[in-house]
Amino acid sequence: MHLYVELWNARPAWLALSAEERGAYFEQVGPAIEQLTNAGVEIVGWAINDDDTPHSSGHTYIAVWKMPNLELVKMLEEIVEGAGWYNYFDQINARGELVGPPPLLEHMAQL
Numbered sequence: 001m002h003l004y005v006e007l008w009n010a011r012p013a014w015l016a017l018s019a020e021e022r023g024a025y026f027e028q029v030g031p032a033i034e035q036l037t038n039a040g041v042e043i044v045g046w047a048i049n050d051d052d053t054p055h056s057s058g059h060t061y062i063a064v065w066k067m068p069n070l071e072l073v074k075m076l077e078e079i080v081e082g083a084g085w086y087n088y089f090d091q092i093n094a095r096g097e098l099v100g101p102p103p104l105l106e107h108m109a110q111l
Contacts, residue, residue: 001066002069002096003065003067005064007057008090011088032083040072041065041068042066044066047062047063048060048062049062077093
C-alpha cells in the first residue's frame with residue numbers, strides 16, 4: 001500500500017482562464033480520477049489548507065491518496081502529467097510505501 005500527497009497552488013495560466021475554460025478542463029480530468037478509483041485507488045481526502053496552519057508549506061490545496069501498489073501510483077503521475085496539470089498548478093508531491101510508526105521511527109533513528 002502506498003500513500004501519495006499533493007500540495008499545490010494555482011499558476012497565472014490557471015487564473016487567466018475563464019470559468020467556462022476551467023470547467024471544461026475539469027470535465028477532461030474527471031474521468032481519469034474515476035478510472036483510478038475504479039482501479040482501487042482511495043481518495044483519503046482533499047482539502048483547502050487552513051491559513052493559520054503552523055509551519056505551513058504555503059500551498060492552498062491538499063490531496064491525499066491511498067494506493068494499493070506502485071503501478072497505480074505511477075498511473076496517477078502519468079495522468080496528471082498528461083493532462084497538463086503542471087501548466088496550471090505549481091505542485092509538490094510526496095509518496096511512499098505505507099508503514100506504521102515503529103518502522104518509520106527506526107528509520108529516523110538510523111539516520
